[in-house]
Amino acid sequence: MQKCQMCKNAFGWKELLFSIWGSYKPIECKKCGKKHTINFASKYVVSLLIIFPSVFFGLVFAPDWGLSKPITFGLIVFIAFLISLVLPFFVKYEVKTK
């Protein structure tokens, strides 16, 4: 899991998750107060990990199973939610440099 680049204080899973849900809100280290923002590659990974399985499900599985549109949409949201739970293990944050 991501650590603070300055003091090596580990960020919590919840902290990282809420940052992702809050459209990549910067995370402030609880110990030293340094602001960390998600790096560009991670944003890309997050989008791919969420969009690709959702689109794949919507286009391949849902029509095959004969699911109605609202159910397909609900399941896509559910899939995206489940995937987002593991995202804190993949994303990388870095100290904002100005």
Ligand SMILES: [Zn+2]
């Ligand atoms: Zn720190």
